[in-house]
Amino acid sequence: MGLYTEKQRRLLKRWQQGKLARINILQGAVRSGKTWISLVLWSFYAAGLPKDAPLLMAGKTLTTLKRNVLEPLKDMLGEHFSYSLSKKEAQLFGRTVYLEGVSDARSENKIRGITLQGAYCDELTLFPEAFFSMLLSRLSRPDAKLIATTNPDSPNHWLMQNYLSRKDLDLLQVRFRLTDNTFLPDDYIESLKKEYTGVFYKRFILGEWAVASGLVYPMFCPEKHVKKYPVSQNAAFYISVDYGTLNPCSMGLWQVENGSAYRLGEFYYDGRKQNRLRTDAEYYGDLERLAGDLPIEFVILDPSAASFIAEIRRHGKFSVRKANNKVLDGIRRVSALLKASRLLFHPDCRDIIREFGEYAWDETAKEDKVIKESDHAMDDMRYFASTVLCS
Numbered sequence: 001m002g003l004y005t006e007k008q009r010r011l012l013k014r015w016q017q018g019k020l021a022r023i024n025i026l027q028g029a030v031r032s033g034k035t036w037i038s039l040v041l042w043s044f045y046a047a048g049l050p051k052d053a054p055l056l057m058a059g060k061t062l063t064t065l066k067r068n069v070l071e072p073l074k075d076m077l078g079e080h081f082s083y084s085l086s087k088k089e090a091q092l093f094g095r096t097v098y099l100e101g102v103s104d105a106r107s108e109n110k111i112r113g114i115t116l117q118g119a120y121c122d123e124l125t126l127f128p129e130a131f132f133s134m135l136l137s138r139l140s141r142p143d144a145k146l147i148a149t150t151n152p153d154s155p156n157h158w159l160m161q162n163y164l165s166r167k168d169l170d171l172l173q174v175r176f177r178l179t180d181n182t183f184l185p186d187d188y189i190e191s192l193k194k195e196y197t198g199v200f201y202k203r204f205i206l207g208e209w210a211v212a213s214g215l216v217y218p219m220f221c222p223e224k225h226v227k228k229y230p231v232s233q234n235a236a237f238y239i240s241v242d243y244g245t246l247n248p249c250s251m252g253l254w255q256v257e258n259g260s261a262y263r264l265g266e267f268y269y270d271g272r273k274q275n276r277l278r279t280d281a282e283y284y285g286d287l288e289r290l291a292g293d294l295p296i297e298f299v300i301l302d303p304s305a306a307s308f309i310a311e312i313r314r315h316g317k318f319s320v321r322k323a324n325n326k327v328l329d330g331i332r333r334v335s336a337l338l339k340a341s342r343l344l345f346h347p348d349c350r351d352i353i354r355e356f357g358e359y360a361w362d363e364t365a366k367e368d369k370v371i372k373e374s375d376h377a378m379d380d381m382r383y384f385a386s387t388v389l390c391s
């Protein structure tokens with residue numbers, strides 16, 4: 001085993017021969033060694049520039065930039081690299097590097113007007129396209145370079161449509177596979193593979209640009225996931241709620257033991273279908289009936305359900321947690337749990353079982369989007385999984 005993987009060595013050779021492009025995009029599977037070599041290239045590049053060359057490193061947020069890039073760079077370079085998030089600045093071989101998080105909708109305004117020699121982008125598919133095109137226009141110095149890493153996304157994504165699939169740009173793209181990283185132990189690779197299913201497996205393990213299509217949870221299988229179990233004395237209990245007045249309201253009662261969860265029961269009410277809307281006070285009664293005598297650790301709700309959260313708090317019986325509502329992260333989490341048979345359902349949970357057969361991706365969307373129908377029990381389950389079963 002050498003200092004670099006074979007794939008990394010080839011890229012390094014290109015750099016030594018002066019064959020990097022203006023835009024260099026390292027894309028592919030997770031843990032495949034993209035960030036590592038991109039930081040080596042970025043460091044070499046910066047070290048060879050005049051001391052006053054303006055540089056920028058950007059990530060989705062400053063926090064992810066720190067975790068993914070700034071800390072590894074510090075480990076790699078020791079005293080040659082230091083940074084301050086509060087100043088949004090780093091020092092790389094004595095050169096000043098501006099740091100930027102791009103998640104803000106108007107983030108491109110932050111770089112409007114500046115001139116750059118070099119830019120580094122972490123997780124490029126998570127950038128707004130407007131920021132990226134602004135960034136390219138700011139890289140106006142001769143021989144300016146951009147180095148970016150990313151995992152693949154949908155083939156409809158702006159990065160694929162407007163950059164990677166074009167032949168007329170000064171752009172180098174290198175695809176990394178999981179097997180390219182020969183530093184990873186086999187059992188680690190095997191456990192990584194288990195974490196991803198469906199379209200996420202294609203993207204994050206195989207490194208393919210794949211559309212999210214069909215059912216969101218194709219791995220759900222009644223024979224495997226629907227079972228009758230008794231209530232366990234040693235378990236912890238939770239209720240998750242996707243609140244709706246005009247739209248359906250769904251609540252799930254969960255029993256958690258040894259890292260696995262069992263949906264013991266549910267409440268589901270469709271105000272439109274029933275031609276009558278329920279009040280928050282009535283929903284509170286439904287919540288109490290669902291809980292029965294079980295000691296509920298807390299109730300998890302979508303953060304937008306302000307009136308119902310207030311209603312629950314007023315009674316002082318249940319504690320309340322606002323759910324983590326990052327949709328795609330939650331879907332990935334639920335997928336992995338289903339694949340591992342760590343989410344199971346009582347046969348009486350008819351509405352969630354029905355929604356499993358209907359909840360689908362919107363294949364016409366430019367980015368990953370679910371069709372916002374049959375997503376009520378799906379959402380309460382997702383809130384539960386990403387708040388309680390998050391590790």
Ligand SMILES: Nc1ncnc2c1ncn2[C@@H]1O[C@H](COP(=O)(O)OP(=O)(O)OP(=O)(O)O)[C@@H](O)[C@H]1O
Nearest residue numbers: 003004005029030031032033034035036037151183
């Ligand atoms: N040349 C190398 N020498 C030693 N370790 C390496 C090398 N390249 C990669 N690694 C190891 O492999 C791990 C994954 O590499 P890296 O972070 O570059 O992957 P990545 O492709 O950026 O993954 P992700 O898509 O998850 O961000 C690193 O944490 C590091 O420990």
Ligand SMILES: [Mg+2]
Nearest residue numbers: 034035068149
């Ligand atoms: Mg990376």
